[in-house]
Every structure is written in structure tokens, then in C-alpha cells.
Amino acid sequence: MKLLLIGAGGREHSLAWKLAKSEKVEKIFVAPGNGGTAFADKCENVDITDINELLAFAKENNIDLTIVGPEDPLTKGIVDLFKAGGLKIFGPDKAGAELEGSKSYSKDFMKKYGVKTAEYEVFYDADKALGYLENCTYPIVIKADGLAAGKGVAICETREEANDSIKSFMIDDIFKGAGAKVVIEEFLDGVEASILSITDGKTIVPFLSAKDHKQIFDGGKGPNTGGMGVLAPNPYVTDEVQKEFEENIMAKTLAGIQAEGYDFKGIIFFGLMITKKGTYLLEYNVRMGDPETQSVLYLMESDLLEVIEAAMNEELAGFEIKWSKGTCVNVVLASGGYPGEFVKGYEIKINEGVKDKVFLAGAKAEDGVLKTNGGRVLSVLGVGDTVEEARVDVYNNIDGVEFEEMYFREDIGLI
CATH class of the missing domain: 3.90.600.10 (Phosphoribosylglycinamide synthetase, C-terminal domain)
Known part of the structure; x- marks a missing residue:
């Protein structure tokens, strides 16, 4: 098979490395790729990012399957575009990608389908948001509504910090439009967990859990980053936590995906907070996380392409993914x-x-x-x-x- 892998990060190098191990794979074009994929087995970088140009490339090169790494092309509707062109592509349609593309949309989805999540309010106006902060209990969480490269979340210990975050997000526009609308959310005290999963729209199969380390400095101090490291599996995801996640979060998410009619054959990533009051959903991603992917795929013994093909063919029910025990x-x-x-x-x-x-x-x-x-x-x-x-x-x-x-x-x- 000839594959087209879209993206340029560590996640994509990891995906390319894992996909190249499949005997079914002859060639992987990575668009645009990076220094790792430039030298990776069976890989060739192609300098294309525009989704229409990617469609033309896939047609010209008889690509058997396209796999989308990052969120941006998904929220722009690349899956809808490729499917309209008669091509196979792995990822959610544009409607399903809004679960990551808009924090307020995803929170409303969680509320609608009974997914356990923190209390929240949505604000379009900075003055109203600042007014709301006067009566909040601190710490509080402020999230830019749109895509902000994993940096659009501020945990504010004081009202002054919260005011500064609202001004940065909504007035100074540090995220170039992604913070024009914000979600102000109840702070949940606990331990974070990441669970990457794959879905064919009828079944969700969770991968191994992981624990991301977001802050720049040791001890979880300093500003947020895109992620400074990962432990997989996450030792805080006990059998009890896994059961609660599958019943209260995963199953209800699947019911919502089906009720909304999304065309969703792709990855759904659950960002969790494990607290004394139970396990809550913080956010959805509709693609693999970075740097979680590197650790999780390294422990996957199954052929990743076969896992993806099972999702594409709506055959995930009963499909078992094999993992290393380490x-x-x-x-x-x-x-x-x-x-x-x-x-x-x-x-x-x-x-x-x-x-x-x-x-x-x-x-x-x-x-x-x-x-x-x-x-x-x-x-x-x-x-x-x-x-x-x-x-x-x-x-x-x-x-x-x-x-x-x-x-x-x-x-x-x-x-």
C-alpha cells in the first residue's frame, strides 16, 4: 500500500516509524514531514500543506489511504474533501472535528450527552468575562475556545491572574483569534490522564493510558507547553478508573457521536482528570496527542495499519489490540x-x-x-x-x- 501521512511533528515521525513496520506498506509520503521522516524507512517528505493540493497529490500518486496527524486540517474539512473525491482517509469529518476545534462546542456536547465534566460558562465579551471573575472560587481554569497549539489553557490561582489571562486571550489576542471566545471552568483537583482511542463510529477501542507532563519546569512548575514528557501506561488509571471512564465518558461520547451523525472513523483522545469525586473529562482531541503517541505506539505490538483498517471497515467490535507489558x-x-x-x-x-x-x-x-x-x-x-x-x-x-x-x-x- 501507498500511504499519505499528513503532519510535521514528533507524532508523525512516530506514526511513520510504526506504519513502516507493516508488511502491507510499500511507501509513505509525509506532508510536509520533518527531519525525522526525511530519513525514516519507506518514507519520503513532500512539501505540501494546502488541503486541496494534498487531494490532488493523493489522486496523482494513487494513494491507498491518507492518515491525518494534526487537528488543523481536520477542522478545515480535509476528510469531507477527500471522501467527496472518492479517496480513503482516516479521521473525523468536519462536524466531528469540532469536538476539538471549539472548546465551547465540546463542553456543550458533553453536557448534552451526560458526559461527566467540570461546570463551565462561555463568554464572547471580555468585560462580561471579567465581571464573572469577581465572584468565582479560585483556582479557576480559563480556556481559549479555538485551536491554540496546546497552550490555550490557563490555571489561575488568583483573580488577578484570571484577569490577566482574559486580557491576553480576548483583548491582546495572543492566539490570533482562538481566544476571542473563552470557556471559564471549575478547577478540578486531581491527576491528569490521557487515553487515546480509535473509533469506527460504532465502537470505541481505548489504547493504553498515558500521563503527560505539561509544564516546562520540574515539579510541574512554570508555563504550559505542548508537553515535556509522557509516562505510559499511567499508573493512576486503575481498573476502577478505567471502568468509570468507559461507562461515564467513553460510552456516552460514542452515543453522542452516533446521535449527532458524525462520519467519524478516526482517533478520539480523552483528556481526563482523576479526582477524589471521580473521573472527569477535561477535553477531547480528535487526533493522537503529541508526545503521548510516541510512548503509546512504542508499546503497541499490533500492526497499526491493521488497527486503522479495522476502523475504516467498521470492524472494531471485538478487535483486540496487543500491547507490551512494560x-x-x-x-x-x-x-x-x-x-x-x-x-x-x-x-x-x-x-x-x-x-x-x-x-x-x-x-x-x-x-x-x-x-x-x-x-x-x-x-x-x-x-x-x-x-x-x-x-x-x-x-x-x-x-x-x-x-x-x-x-x-x-x-x-x-x-
């Missing part, structure tokens, strides 16, 4: 200064012995040389029978990677 820790190596200002263009050196556990994200290939090209440069993985063994492995593996101003957290996987 633990995977993923540590993100970032450019110094991220998530603020940082310098690009430093050479990246990776020892041969660790290459199979390194997934490139903000990196480009220039004349055969890998160079830094973003804030989150790459992920390094470590595996072991226990969390402690996986932590030792990952931090040993980091010694095999080098670039100037390299920064990473030293506490990923500590619980």
Missing part, C-alpha cells in the same frame, strides 16, 4: 528558552545506538544534516519492566543526543 517513558528535549524565545538552526547529533528510540519533532534536514527547527525538538524514549527501569533507560539514552542549548525536565515519570 513501561515507556518519553522525555522531550527542547530548545533553550522554550516556550518563550529560542534560537533555531543548531546541529543535532544522535548516536546510532539510540536512534530507534528518538523521534524528531521541531527538526529539519538540511543538506543531510539534522538541525533544530522548533521549540520541542525531539523525544527520547526509555522502556523497562517498571517505571524506575524505564526512567533509567530514557535518561541514559539522552546521553546519546546532543545539540546546543538543549533543555529537558529531569522528573518525567516520577509519580
Whole structure:
């Protein structure tokens, strides 16, 4: 099969690596790809991002299946476009993608279908939002309604912090329109968990759980990032939590997807908060998370293409995904200064012995040389029978990677 994989992050390098392991795959075109996919087995980068140009490319090159990595093309309706053109594509239609594309839409969906989530209010006007903050209990959570690259959530400990966030989101427009509307939400005290899942519109099959580490500094301090590391599986997702998630969140989400009539053959990612009062849904993503994907796919023993084909053919009912029994820790190596200002263009050196556990994200290939090209440069993985063994492995593996101003957290996987 010839595949077209859309995206340019560490998630896409991980997807390409996993898909290339399938005997069914002959060639993977990655659009636009990055420095990792430039050298990956069976892969070729193509410099296209426009969805109409991607459609033309898929037709011209007789692509058997297109797999969409990031959320942006999904919210723009790439699935509807490809299907109208008679092409197979993995991902939700534009209507289903609104579960990620709009925080207010997704919260209203949760409320409508009885999905357990935090109390919330939606605001279109900054003055009304600021007025509402006068009587809130703190901490409070403020979310930009639209897509903000994983950075549109502020946990505000005080009214002053909340006021500043509203001004940044709605008045200063730091997210270029994504914060014109905001959701102000009850703060839930607990532990976060990520559960990636796959659906064919009739069945949802959850993947292994994961625990993301969002803040830039050790101890969960400092500003939010796109994710600085992952532990999979998440030790806080006990059998009891999994059961509650499947009954109160996953099953009700599936009922909502069916009732709304979405054409949804793709990934649905559940961002959870595990509290003393039970397990709540924080948000949906309609694609694989980054950096969760790197850890979860590394532990997947099943052929990923076969899993996707089962979803495309509406054959997920009874489908069993096989997993390794160990633990995977993923540590993100970032450019110094991220998530603020940082310098690009430093050479990246990776020892041969660790290459199979390194997934490139903000990196480009220039004349055969890998160079830094973003804030989150790459992920390094470590595996072991226990969390402690996986932590030792990952931090040993980091010694095999080098670039100037390299920064990473030293506490990923500590619980």
C-alpha cells in the first residue's frame, strides 16, 4: 500500500516509524514531514500543506489511504474533501472535528450527552468575562475556545491572574483569534490522564493510558507547553478508573457521536482528570496527542495499519489490540528558552545506538544534516519492566543526543 501521512511533528515521525513496520506498506509520503521522516524507512517528505493540493497529490500518486496527524486540517474539512473525491482517509469529518476545534462546542456536547465534566460558562465579551471573575472560587481554569497549539489553557490561582489571562486571550489576542471566545471552568483537583482511542463510529477501542507532563519546569512548575514528557501506561488509571471512564465518558461520547451523525472513523483522545469525586473529562482531541503517541505506539505490538483498517471497515467490535507489558517513558528535549524565545538552526547529533528510540519533532534536514527547527525538538524514549527501569533507560539514552542549548525536565515519570 501507498500511504499519505499528513503532519510535521514528533507524532508523525512516530506514526511513520510504526506504519513502516507493516508488511502491507510499500511507501509513505509525509506532508510536509520533518527531519525525522526525511530519513525514516519507506518514507519520503513532500512539501505540501494546502488541503486541496494534498487531494490532488493523493489522486496523482494513487494513494491507498491518507492518515491525518494534526487537528488543523481536520477542522478545515480535509476528510469531507477527500471522501467527496472518492479517496480513503482516516479521521473525523468536519462536524466531528469540532469536538476539538471549539472548546465551547465540546463542553456543550458533553453536557448534552451526560458526559461527566467540570461546570463551565462561555463568554464572547471580555468585560462580561471579567465581571464573572469577581465572584468565582479560585483556582479557576480559563480556556481559549479555538485551536491554540496546546497552550490555550490557563490555571489561575488568583483573580488577578484570571484577569490577566482574559486580557491576553480576548483583548491582546495572543492566539490570533482562538481566544476571542473563552470557556471559564471549575478547577478540578486531581491527576491528569490521557487515553487515546480509535473509533469506527460504532465502537470505541481505548489504547493504553498515558500521563503527560505539561509544564516546562520540574515539579510541574512554570508555563504550559505542548508537553515535556509522557509516562505510559499511567499508573493512576486503575481498573476502577478505567471502568468509570468507559461507562461515564467513553460510552456516552460514542452515543453522542452516533446521535449527532458524525462520519467519524478516526482517533478520539480523552483528556481526563482523576479526582477524589471521580473521573472527569477535561477535553477531547480528535487526533493522537503529541508526545503521548510516541510512548503509546512504542508499546503497541499490533500492526497499526491493521488497527486503522479495522476502523475504516467498521470492524472494531471485538478487535483486540496487543500491547507490551512494560513501561515507556518519553522525555522531550527542547530548545533553550522554550516556550518563550529560542534560537533555531543548531546541529543535532544522535548516536546510532539510540536512534530507534528518538523521534524528531521541531527538526529539519538540511543538506543531510539534522538541525533544530522548533521549540520541542525531539523525544527520547526509555522502556523497562517498571517505571524506575524505564526512567533509567530514557535518561541514559539522552546521553546519546546532543545539540546546543538543549533543555529537558529531569522528573518525567516520577509519580
